[in-house]
Amino acid sequence: MSTADFAAAQWTRALGAGVDPHEYRRVTDGLASVADWGPSFLRTGHGHLRRAEDAGSSRSAGEYLLTAARWFHLATLAPYAEAHRAAAEADRALGRALAVLEPGARRVSGEGFTGWLRGPSDAPGTVVVVPGLDSAKEEFLDLVDALLARGLAVFAMDGPGQGVLAATTTFVRDYERVVGRVIDALGVARIGLVGLSLGGYFAARSAALDPRVAAVATVSGPFRLDWEALPPPVREIMARRAGSADAAQAFVHDMDLAALAPRIAAPLLVVDGGQDVIPGVTNGEPLAGLAPHGRYLSVPHGDHLLGNARPDWLPHLGDHLAHALTGTPA
Incomplete structure:
Protein backbone atom coordinates (compact mmCIF):
# COMPACT_ATOMS: atom_id res chain seq x y z
CA MET A 1 0.00 0.00 0.00
CA SER A 2 1.32 3.44 -0.92
CA THR A 3 1.84 6.10 1.74
CA ALA A 4 -1.02 8.17 0.32
CA ASP A 5 -3.35 5.15 0.36
CA PHE A 6 -2.39 4.29 3.93
CA ALA A 7 -2.96 7.87 5.08
CA ALA A 8 -6.32 7.94 3.31
CA ALA A 9 -7.32 4.65 4.95
CA GLN A 10 -6.57 6.10 8.41
CA TRP A 11 -8.14 9.50 7.70
CA THR A 12 -11.53 9.13 9.38
CA ARG A 13 -10.05 7.09 12.22
CA ALA A 14 -7.62 9.90 12.96
CA LEU A 15 -10.42 12.47 12.83
CA GLY A 16 -12.52 10.29 15.13
CA ALA A 17 -9.57 10.22 17.54
CA GLY A 18 -9.69 14.01 17.62
CA VAL A 19 -6.61 15.24 15.76
CA ASP A 20 -6.79 18.41 13.69
CA PRO A 21 -7.51 17.46 10.05
CA HIS A 22 -5.22 20.14 8.64
CA GLU A 23 -2.31 19.04 10.83
CA TYR A 24 -2.98 15.44 9.81
CA ARG A 25 -2.77 16.44 6.14
CA ARG A 26 0.47 18.36 6.71
CA VAL A 27 2.11 15.45 8.52
CA THR A 28 0.98 12.70 6.14
CA ASP A 29 1.66 14.72 2.98
CA GLY A 30 5.28 14.93 4.08
CA LEU A 31 5.77 11.16 4.42
CA ALA A 32 8.13 9.50 1.94
CA SER A 33 7.02 5.98 2.92
CA VAL A 34 4.78 4.18 5.39
CA ALA A 35 7.97 3.45 7.39
CA ASP A 36 8.12 7.18 8.19
CA TRP A 37 4.65 7.14 9.76
CA GLY A 38 5.64 6.26 13.31
CA PRO A 39 8.64 8.61 13.61
CA SER A 40 6.70 11.51 12.04
CA PHE A 41 3.72 11.06 14.33
CA LEU A 42 6.02 10.81 17.34
CA ARG A 43 7.72 14.07 16.34
CA THR A 44 4.33 15.74 16.00
CA GLY A 45 3.34 14.53 19.45
CA HIS A 46 6.58 15.87 20.90
CA GLY A 47 5.81 19.23 19.32
CA HIS A 48 2.60 19.35 21.34
CA LEU A 49 4.52 18.35 24.46
CA ARG A 50 6.77 21.37 23.95
CA ARG A 51 3.71 23.60 23.62
CA ALA A 52 2.41 22.13 26.87
CA GLU A 53 5.68 22.96 28.61
CA ASP A 54 5.52 26.53 27.31
CA ALA A 55 1.93 26.83 28.60
CA GLY A 56 2.98 25.99 32.17
CA SER A 57 0.18 24.66 34.37
CA SER A 58 -2.69 26.28 32.50
CA ARG A 59 -5.66 24.54 30.93
CA SER A 60 -3.95 25.04 27.59
CA ALA A 61 -1.12 22.79 28.79
CA GLY A 62 -3.60 20.02 29.51
CA GLU A 63 -5.19 20.40 26.10
CA TYR A 64 -1.80 20.22 24.37
CA LEU A 65 -1.03 17.08 26.37
CA LEU A 66 -4.29 15.46 25.25
CA THR A 67 -3.40 16.25 21.65
CA ALA A 68 0.06 14.76 22.15
CA ALA A 69 -1.51 11.57 23.53
CA ARG A 70 -3.64 11.26 20.39
CA TRP A 71 -0.65 11.64 18.08
CA PHE A 72 1.47 9.19 20.05
CA HIS A 73 -1.31 6.62 19.86
CA LEU A 74 -1.78 7.12 16.13
CA ALA A 75 1.96 6.56 15.69
CA THR A 76 1.33 2.89 16.52
CA LEU A 77 -1.06 2.26 13.60
CA ALA A 78 1.69 1.55 11.05
CA PRO A 79 4.37 -1.14 11.46
CA TYR A 80 6.99 0.51 13.62
CA ALA A 81 9.78 -0.91 15.77
CA GLU A 82 9.22 1.79 18.40
CA ALA A 83 5.44 1.28 18.65
CA HIS A 84 5.70 0.23 22.29
CA ARG A 85 7.57 3.44 23.06
CA ALA A 86 4.85 5.45 21.31
CA ALA A 87 2.14 3.65 23.32
CA ALA A 88 4.02 4.40 26.55
CA GLU A 89 4.33 8.07 25.57
CA ALA A 90 0.58 8.21 24.83
CA ASP A 91 -0.12 6.75 28.24
CA ARG A 92 2.11 9.26 30.02
CA ALA A 93 0.73 12.22 28.09
CA LEU A 94 -2.85 11.25 28.91
CA GLY A 95 -1.99 10.94 32.60
CA ARG A 96 -0.29 14.34 32.62
CA ALA A 97 -3.25 15.90 30.79
CA LEU A 98 -5.78 14.58 33.27
CA ALA A 99 -3.66 15.78 36.19
CA VAL A 100 -4.15 19.31 34.81
CA LEU A 101 -7.68 19.11 33.42
CA GLU A 102 -9.34 16.64 35.80
CA PRO A 103 -7.40 16.29 39.06
CA GLY A 104 -10.11 13.95 40.35
Whole structure:
Protein backbone atom coordinates (compact mmCIF):
# COMPACT_ATOMS: atom_id res chain seq x y z
CA MET A 1 0.00 0.00 0.00
CA SER A 2 1.32 3.44 -0.92
CA THR A 3 1.84 6.10 1.74
CA ALA A 4 -1.02 8.17 0.32
CA ASP A 5 -3.35 5.15 0.36
CA PHE A 6 -2.39 4.29 3.93
CA ALA A 7 -2.96 7.87 5.08
CA ALA A 8 -6.32 7.94 3.31
CA ALA A 9 -7.32 4.65 4.95
CA GLN A 10 -6.57 6.10 8.41
CA TRP A 11 -8.14 9.50 7.70
CA THR A 12 -11.53 9.13 9.38
CA ARG A 13 -10.05 7.09 12.22
CA ALA A 14 -7.62 9.90 12.96
CA LEU A 15 -10.42 12.47 12.83
CA GLY A 16 -12.52 10.29 15.13
CA ALA A 17 -9.57 10.22 17.54
CA GLY A 18 -9.69 14.01 17.62
CA VAL A 19 -6.61 15.24 15.76
CA ASP A 20 -6.79 18.41 13.69
CA PRO A 21 -7.51 17.46 10.05
CA HIS A 22 -5.22 20.14 8.64
CA GLU A 23 -2.31 19.04 10.83
CA TYR A 24 -2.98 15.44 9.81
CA ARG A 25 -2.77 16.44 6.14
CA ARG A 26 0.47 18.36 6.71
CA VAL A 27 2.11 15.45 8.52
CA THR A 28 0.98 12.70 6.14
CA ASP A 29 1.66 14.72 2.98
CA GLY A 30 5.28 14.93 4.08
CA LEU A 31 5.77 11.16 4.42
CA ALA A 32 8.13 9.50 1.94
CA SER A 33 7.02 5.98 2.92
CA VAL A 34 4.78 4.18 5.39
CA ALA A 35 7.97 3.45 7.39
CA ASP A 36 8.12 7.18 8.19
CA TRP A 37 4.65 7.14 9.76
CA GLY A 38 5.64 6.26 13.31
CA PRO A 39 8.64 8.61 13.61
CA SER A 40 6.70 11.51 12.04
CA PHE A 41 3.72 11.06 14.33
CA LEU A 42 6.02 10.81 17.34
CA ARG A 43 7.72 14.07 16.34
CA THR A 44 4.33 15.74 16.00
CA GLY A 45 3.34 14.53 19.45
CA HIS A 46 6.58 15.87 20.90
CA GLY A 47 5.81 19.23 19.32
CA HIS A 48 2.60 19.35 21.34
CA LEU A 49 4.52 18.35 24.46
CA ARG A 50 6.77 21.37 23.95
CA ARG A 51 3.71 23.60 23.62
CA ALA A 52 2.41 22.13 26.87
CA GLU A 53 5.68 22.96 28.61
CA ASP A 54 5.52 26.53 27.31
CA ALA A 55 1.93 26.83 28.60
CA GLY A 56 2.98 25.99 32.17
CA SER A 57 0.18 24.66 34.37
CA SER A 58 -2.69 26.28 32.50
CA ARG A 59 -5.66 24.54 30.93
CA SER A 60 -3.95 25.04 27.59
CA ALA A 61 -1.12 22.79 28.79
CA GLY A 62 -3.60 20.02 29.51
CA GLU A 63 -5.19 20.40 26.10
CA TYR A 64 -1.80 20.22 24.37
CA LEU A 65 -1.03 17.08 26.37
CA LEU A 66 -4.29 15.46 25.25
CA THR A 67 -3.40 16.25 21.65
CA ALA A 68 0.06 14.76 22.15
CA ALA A 69 -1.51 11.57 23.53
CA ARG A 70 -3.64 11.26 20.39
CA TRP A 71 -0.65 11.64 18.08
CA PHE A 72 1.47 9.19 20.05
CA HIS A 73 -1.31 6.62 19.86
CA LEU A 74 -1.78 7.12 16.13
CA ALA A 75 1.96 6.56 15.69
CA THR A 76 1.33 2.89 16.52
CA LEU A 77 -1.06 2.26 13.60
CA ALA A 78 1.69 1.55 11.05
CA PRO A 79 4.37 -1.14 11.46
CA TYR A 80 6.99 0.51 13.62
CA ALA A 81 9.78 -0.91 15.77
CA GLU A 82 9.22 1.79 18.40
CA ALA A 83 5.44 1.28 18.65
CA HIS A 84 5.70 0.23 22.29
CA ARG A 85 7.57 3.44 23.06
CA ALA A 86 4.85 5.45 21.31
CA ALA A 87 2.14 3.65 23.32
CA ALA A 88 4.02 4.40 26.55
CA GLU A 89 4.33 8.07 25.57
CA ALA A 90 0.58 8.21 24.83
CA ASP A 91 -0.12 6.75 28.24
CA ARG A 92 2.11 9.26 30.02
CA ALA A 93 0.73 12.22 28.09
CA LEU A 94 -2.85 11.25 28.91
CA GLY A 95 -1.99 10.94 32.60
CA ARG A 96 -0.29 14.34 32.62
CA ALA A 97 -3.25 15.90 30.79
CA LEU A 98 -5.78 14.58 33.27
CA ALA A 99 -3.66 15.78 36.19
CA VAL A 100 -4.15 19.31 34.81
CA LEU A 101 -7.68 19.11 33.42
CA GLU A 102 -9.34 16.64 35.80
CA PRO A 103 -7.40 16.29 39.06
CA GLY A 104 -10.11 13.95 40.35
CA ALA A 105 -9.44 11.38 37.63
CA ARG A 106 -8.11 8.16 39.12
CA ARG A 107 -5.69 5.62 37.66
CA VAL A 108 -6.98 2.09 38.24
CA SER A 109 -4.86 -0.95 37.37
CA GLY A 110 -5.00 -4.65 38.04
CA GLU A 111 -4.19 -8.02 36.52
CA GLY A 112 -4.52 -7.58 32.76
CA PHE A 113 -5.85 -4.01 32.71
CA THR A 114 -5.07 -0.38 33.33
CA GLY A 115 -6.92 2.85 32.67
CA TRP A 116 -8.45 6.06 33.95
CA LEU A 117 -11.68 6.47 35.88
CA ARG A 118 -13.20 9.86 35.16
CA GLY A 119 -16.41 11.60 36.19
CA PRO A 120 -18.28 12.32 39.42
CA SER A 121 -17.75 10.02 42.38
CA ASP A 122 -21.51 9.94 42.89
CA ALA A 123 -22.34 9.22 39.24
CA PRO A 124 -25.59 7.27 38.74
CA GLY A 125 -23.80 4.80 36.47
CA THR A 126 -20.33 3.74 35.32
CA VAL A 127 -19.34 2.80 31.76
CA VAL A 128 -16.25 0.79 30.81
CA VAL A 129 -14.79 1.49 27.35
CA VAL A 130 -12.97 -1.44 25.75
CA PRO A 131 -10.58 -0.85 22.80
CA GLY A 132 -9.94 -3.20 19.90
CA LEU A 133 -7.23 -4.82 17.82
CA ASP A 134 -4.79 -1.90 17.60
CA SER A 135 -6.67 0.81 19.44
CA ALA A 136 -6.18 2.05 22.98
CA LYS A 137 -7.75 4.18 25.69
CA GLU A 138 -6.25 7.32 24.11
CA GLU A 139 -8.22 6.87 20.86
CA PHE A 140 -11.79 7.28 22.09
CA LEU A 141 -11.67 10.50 24.09
CA ASP A 142 -14.68 11.93 22.25
CA LEU A 143 -16.76 8.91 23.21
CA VAL A 144 -15.66 9.32 26.82
CA ASP A 145 -16.60 13.01 26.68
CA ALA A 146 -20.08 12.15 25.36
CA LEU A 147 -20.65 9.78 28.27
CA LEU A 148 -19.27 12.21 30.84
CA ALA A 149 -21.61 14.88 29.49
CA ARG A 150 -24.52 12.59 30.41
CA GLY A 151 -23.39 12.52 34.05
CA LEU A 152 -21.86 9.05 33.90
CA ALA A 153 -18.50 7.95 35.26
CA VAL A 154 -16.25 6.39 32.60
CA PHE A 155 -13.35 3.95 32.85
CA ALA A 156 -11.38 3.88 29.58
CA MET A 157 -9.07 0.89 29.69
CA ASP A 158 -6.29 -1.02 28.00
CA GLY A 159 -6.58 -4.79 28.34
CA PRO A 160 -4.19 -7.63 27.52
CA GLY A 161 -2.36 -6.98 24.26
CA GLN A 162 -3.79 -3.48 24.00
CA GLY A 163 -2.35 0.04 24.30
CA VAL A 164 0.35 0.43 26.89
CA LEU A 165 -0.02 -3.25 27.88
CA ALA A 166 0.82 -4.52 24.38
CA ALA A 167 4.53 -4.46 25.25
CA THR A 168 4.15 -6.98 28.06
CA THR A 169 0.93 -8.97 27.44
CA THR A 170 -1.00 -10.72 24.68
CA PHE A 171 -4.68 -11.14 23.85
CA VAL A 172 -6.74 -13.47 26.01
CA ARG A 173 -9.78 -15.41 24.90
CA ASP A 174 -11.63 -15.07 28.22
CA TYR A 175 -11.74 -11.27 28.25
CA GLU A 176 -14.80 -11.45 30.50
CA ARG A 177 -12.44 -12.35 33.35
CA VAL A 178 -10.56 -9.10 32.77
CA VAL A 179 -13.84 -7.16 32.76
CA GLY A 180 -14.82 -8.93 35.96
CA ARG A 181 -11.61 -7.80 37.64
CA VAL A 182 -12.25 -4.25 36.38
CA ILE A 183 -15.72 -4.24 37.96
CA ASP A 184 -14.26 -5.51 41.23
CA ALA A 185 -11.55 -2.83 41.19
CA LEU A 186 -14.03 -0.04 40.45
CA GLY A 187 -16.15 -1.14 43.38
CA VAL A 188 -19.48 -0.86 41.56
CA ALA A 189 -22.36 -3.31 41.46
CA ARG A 190 -23.10 -2.95 37.75
CA ILE A 191 -21.62 -1.30 34.68
CA GLY A 192 -22.33 -0.28 31.14
CA LEU A 193 -19.88 -1.62 28.58
CA VAL A 194 -18.83 -0.21 25.20
CA GLY A 195 -16.58 -2.19 22.86
CA LEU A 196 -15.05 -0.78 19.70
CA SER A 197 -13.91 -2.93 16.75
CA LEU A 198 -12.50 -6.15 18.25
CA GLY A 199 -13.49 -4.67 21.60
CA GLY A 200 -17.08 -5.15 20.46
CA TYR A 201 -16.53 -8.89 20.55
CA PHE A 202 -14.93 -8.62 23.99
CA ALA A 203 -17.83 -6.49 25.25
CA ALA A 204 -20.53 -8.80 23.88
CA ARG A 205 -18.78 -11.85 25.30
CA SER A 206 -18.43 -10.19 28.70
CA ALA A 207 -22.08 -9.11 28.70
CA ALA A 208 -23.13 -12.69 28.02
CA LEU A 209 -21.00 -14.13 30.82
CA ASP A 210 -21.04 -11.50 33.60
CA PRO A 211 -24.50 -10.51 34.92
CA ARG A 212 -23.08 -7.28 36.34
CA VAL A 213 -23.04 -5.84 32.81
CA ALA A 214 -26.33 -3.92 32.84
CA ALA A 215 -26.02 -2.21 29.44
CA VAL A 216 -23.81 -2.86 26.43
CA ALA A 217 -22.98 -1.29 23.07
CA THR A 218 -20.69 -2.38 20.27
CA VAL A 219 -19.25 -0.24 17.48
CA SER A 220 -17.92 -2.01 14.37
CA GLY A 221 -17.61 -5.18 16.43
CA PRO A 222 -17.23 -8.58 14.72
CA PHE A 223 -19.79 -11.32 15.20
CA ARG A 224 -17.46 -13.92 13.70
CA LEU A 225 -14.00 -14.00 12.08
CA ASP A 226 -12.57 -16.29 9.38
CA TRP A 227 -8.77 -16.44 9.63
CA GLU A 228 -8.16 -17.59 6.06
CA ALA A 229 -10.26 -14.76 4.60
CA LEU A 230 -8.81 -11.94 6.73
CA PRO A 231 -6.52 -9.53 4.84
CA PRO A 232 -2.79 -10.16 5.47
CA PRO A 233 -2.28 -6.84 7.32
CA VAL A 234 -5.03 -7.77 9.79
CA ARG A 235 -3.53 -11.24 10.32
CA GLU A 236 -0.11 -9.64 10.92
CA ILE A 237 -1.49 -7.30 13.58
CA MET A 238 -3.38 -10.19 15.19
CA ALA A 239 -0.17 -12.24 15.29
CA ARG A 240 1.74 -9.42 17.00
CA ARG A 241 -0.96 -8.84 19.58
CA ALA A 242 -1.58 -12.56 20.22
CA GLY A 243 2.11 -13.45 20.44
CA SER A 244 2.43 -15.58 17.29
CA ALA A 245 0.60 -16.49 14.09
CA ASP A 246 -0.45 -19.83 15.57
CA ALA A 247 -1.82 -18.18 18.70
CA ALA A 248 -3.66 -15.62 16.57
CA GLN A 249 -5.19 -18.30 14.39
CA ALA A 250 -6.38 -20.24 17.43
CA PHE A 251 -7.77 -17.04 18.94
CA VAL A 252 -9.71 -16.21 15.77
CA HIS A 253 -10.98 -19.77 15.43
CA ASP A 254 -12.85 -19.41 18.72
CA MET A 255 -14.38 -16.03 17.85
CA ASP A 256 -18.05 -16.68 17.20
CA LEU A 257 -20.89 -15.08 19.17
CA ALA A 258 -23.68 -17.34 17.89
CA ALA A 259 -23.93 -19.32 21.13
CA LEU A 260 -23.29 -16.38 23.47
CA ALA A 261 -25.56 -13.74 21.93
CA PRO A 262 -28.82 -15.25 23.29
CA ARG A 263 -27.31 -15.05 26.79
CA ILE A 264 -26.93 -11.25 26.73
CA ALA A 265 -29.68 -10.16 29.10
CA ALA A 266 -28.71 -6.47 29.13
CA PRO A 267 -30.05 -3.92 26.64
CA LEU A 268 -27.71 -4.04 23.65
CA LEU A 269 -27.04 -1.48 20.92
CA VAL A 270 -25.05 -2.71 17.91
CA VAL A 271 -23.62 0.00 15.62
CA ASP A 272 -22.23 -0.81 12.18
CA GLY A 273 -21.09 1.25 9.22
CA GLY A 274 -22.51 0.24 5.87
CA GLN A 275 -19.13 0.88 4.20
CA ASP A 276 -17.28 -1.28 6.72
CA VAL A 277 -16.60 -4.34 4.60
CA ILE A 278 -13.54 -6.36 5.63
CA PRO A 279 -13.02 -9.85 4.16
CA GLY A 280 -13.33 -12.52 6.81
CA VAL A 281 -15.36 -10.34 9.17
CA THR A 282 -19.05 -10.90 9.85
CA ASN A 283 -20.43 -7.62 11.15
CA GLY A 284 -22.80 -7.17 14.08
CA GLU A 285 -26.30 -7.55 12.65
CA PRO A 286 -26.60 -11.24 13.70
CA LEU A 287 -25.56 -10.25 17.24
CA ALA A 288 -28.39 -7.73 17.49
CA GLY A 289 -30.83 -10.26 16.08
CA LEU A 290 -29.91 -13.07 18.49
CA ALA A 291 -29.65 -10.99 21.67
CA PRO A 292 -32.99 -10.84 23.57
CA HIS A 293 -32.85 -7.04 23.87
CA GLY A 294 -30.70 -6.19 20.88
CA ARG A 295 -31.13 -3.13 18.68
CA TYR A 296 -29.29 -2.60 15.41
CA LEU A 297 -28.15 0.78 14.09
CA SER A 298 -26.61 0.68 10.62
CA VAL A 299 -25.22 3.92 9.19
CA PRO A 300 -25.09 3.39 5.41
CA HIS A 301 -22.19 5.80 4.80
CA GLY A 302 -20.26 4.82 7.93
CA ASP A 303 -16.84 3.20 7.67
CA HIS A 304 -14.95 1.12 10.25
CA LEU A 305 -15.38 2.81 13.67
CA LEU A 306 -17.64 5.33 11.86
CA GLY A 307 -15.22 8.20 12.26
CA ASN A 308 -16.88 9.72 9.18
CA ALA A 309 -20.36 9.62 10.74
CA ARG A 310 -20.08 10.67 14.40
CA PRO A 311 -23.41 12.58 14.56
CA ASP A 312 -25.28 9.56 13.21
CA TRP A 313 -24.48 7.21 16.09
CA LEU A 314 -22.57 8.75 19.00
CA PRO A 315 -25.56 10.58 20.56
CA HIS A 316 -27.67 7.43 20.21
CA LEU A 317 -25.01 5.36 21.95
CA GLY A 318 -24.66 7.86 24.79
CA ASP A 319 -28.43 7.99 25.29
CA HIS A 320 -28.73 4.19 25.16
CA LEU A 321 -26.23 3.72 27.98
CA ALA A 322 -27.51 6.61 30.07
CA HIS A 323 -31.09 5.38 29.85
CA ALA A 324 -30.20 1.74 30.58
CA LEU A 325 -28.05 2.65 33.60
CA THR A 326 -30.08 5.48 35.11
CA GLY A 327 -33.63 5.08 33.81
CA THR A 328 -33.67 8.65 32.52
CA PRO A 329 -35.37 9.18 29.13
CA ALA A 330 -33.07 8.79 26.15
